[in-house]
Amino acid sequence: MSFLHNTSSKSTELDIAIIGGGSAGITLAAKLSKFSAVVVEPKTPTERDCSWALWANSAQKKQFKAAIKGSWQQWRVVDHHTEVLHSSEKFHYISLSAAKYMAQCESELVEGVDLIRAAAENICTEGIGGSFNAAGQQYKAKRIYDSRPPKVSKDSLKQHFLGWDIRTKTPITNPKIATLMDFRVDQSRGLHFIYVLPFSDRRLLIESTMISKHLEDKEWYRQAIHQWLEKQDIEIEEKLGEETGVIPMQSLNPLAIKSGAIGAASGAVRLSSGYAFANIQAQISELSEGISRGDFSVPVPIGPFLNYMDKIFNGVLMAQPELGVTIMVRTAKALDADGFARFMLGSASFIDWAKVILAMPKIPFIKQIFLQ
Numbered sequence: 525m526s527f528l529h530n531t532s533s534k535s536t537e538l539d540i541a542i543i544g545g546g547s548a549g550i551t552l553a554a555k556l557s558k559f560s561a562v563v564v565e566p567k568t569p570t571e572r573d574c575s576w577a578l579w580a581n582s583a584q585k586k587q588f589k590a591a592i593k594g595s596w597q598q599w600r601v602v603d604h605h606t607e608v609l610h611s612s613e614k615f616h617y618i619s620l621s622a623a624k625y626m627a628q629c630e631s632e633l634v635e636g637v638d639l640i641r642a643a644a645e646n647i648c649t650e651g652i653g654g655s656f657n658a659a660g661q662q663y664k665a666k667r668i669y670d671s672r673p674p675k676v677s678k679d680s681l682k683q684h685f686l687g688w689d690i691r692t693k694t695p696i697t698n699p700k701i702a703t704l705m706d707f708r709v710d711q712s713r714g715l716h717f718i719y720v721l722p723f724s725d726r727r728l729l730i731e732s733t734m735i736s737k738h739l740e741d742k743e744w745y746r747q748a749i750h751q752w753l754e755k756q757d758i759e760i761e762e763k764l765g766e767e768t769g770v771i772p773m774q775s776l777n778p779l780a781i782k783s784g785a786i787g788a789a790s791g792a793v794r795l796s797s798g799y800a801f802a803n804i805q806a807q808i809s810e811l812s813e814g815i816s817r818g819d820f821s822v823p824v825p826i827g828p829f830l831n832y833m834d835k836i837f838n839g840v841l842m843a844q845p846e847l848g849v850t851i852m853v854r855t856a857k858a859l860d861a862d863g864f865a866r867f868m869l870g871s872a873s874f875i876d877w878a879k880v881i882l883a884m885p886k887i888p889f890i891k892q893i894f895l896q
């Protein structure tokens with residue numbers, strides 16, 4: 525066991541340093557014990573608040589209880605022709621307050637694991653460790669885990685969105701159903717859908733979400749939300765907040781992933797959906813178990829088969845964006861609720877995969893297989 529040790533007035537030696545205290549970094553820090561460690565993060569949880577959603581079983585619902593903003597046993601995918609409604613006993617679609625989740629992890633740090641509220645600068649890696657500066661202090665660590673976000677390349681596929689937290693004038697008709705994708709919106713600029721999480725019968729998170737290479741003006745997403753609300757006869761009483769986000773759906777070159785990268789920086793974002801929270805949780809649990817046994821290597825967050833399948837999916841989407849709605853709706857239709865949750869979580873069974881593959885338009889996918 526070792527603790528923070530000042531080798532000079534300026535340098536502190538550590539077992540482990542974690543750069544970035546977001547989803548991956550602070551989760552790892554909260555699981556560390558028996559090591560001298562720091563997690564370096566310039567922003568407070570409140571400054572980084574957003575909604576993180578995932579399909580959770582009952583154990584995970586308990587685990588994240590303090591941060592859960594909403595939970596739905598039913599979710600739907602809608603286009604002009606179909607509404608696919610899923611109801612599950614086993615999986616609930618839950619939405620977490622990122623700020624509450626990170627604040628809770630920060631409060632769980634044990635003695636010997638310190639949070640430095642500053643940016644890490646002059647990061648120099650040597651083997652698996654290295655040195656850096658933060659808050660005017662120099663640190664040396666035997667092991668560095670780096671969760672700084674990867675750069676988003678301009679021409680890559682992205683999920684980008686603008687969302688509002690609103691209170692409605694009157695109660696909405698079905699607050700127990702989460703709308704994951706409603707495609708009855710402008711599809712002329714890429715795959716576009718409205719995402720709605722009703723936190724109560726009068727409080728909604730509503731987002732206009734695009735999967736395409738290029739971002740739109742904020743006004744464009746706002747118009748889409750306005751038009752959707754108007755069609756549903758939902759009037760806003762108060763707009764409580766607005767959030768925007770860009771999630772890269774590009775595959776990271778495995779050779780370019782830095783040693784010690786964790787979270788999104790290590791390829792934890794699902795290429796076809798932008799979901800990452802569940803993958804990061806699994807990666808960090810495995811990593812922290814490894815660390816306690818003396819194995820400091822970072823587990824791969826998403827296996828090669830899933831990445832390969834997602835790349836084919838993204839390839840089809842880039843080549844023929846007009847097929848996006850069909851692919852999404854057919855996927856939801858082909859699976860029951862539990863199968864859909866497993867599929868989105870990246871743990872689909874052989875039978876789930878067979879059902880999805882059989883439901884897909886064949887020629888575009890076969891073409892993509894040859895282009896990979």
Ligand SMILES: Cc1cc2nc3c(=O)[nH]c(=O)nc-3n(C[C@H](O)[C@H](O)[C@H](O)COP(=O)(O)OP(=O)(O)OC[C@H]3O[C@@H](n4cnc5c(N)ncnc54)[C@H](O)[C@@H]3O)c2cc1C
Binds near residue numbers: 546566578798
């Ligand atoms: C708005 C938004 C909504 C999302 N919603 C979902 C969702 O609903 N479900 C889902 O599964 N996924 C979601 N994702 C994707 C993914 O889960 C998140 O991006 C997640 O935060 C990735 O975790 P991470 O730890 O890899 O990176 P981050 O959480 O981004 O953490 C990286 C941290 O590094 C810090 N940092 C940067 N530079 C430095 C530096 N020099 N020194 C120290 N610290 C530094 C940053 O401040 C940041 O806190 C969402 C992403 C975004 C952007």
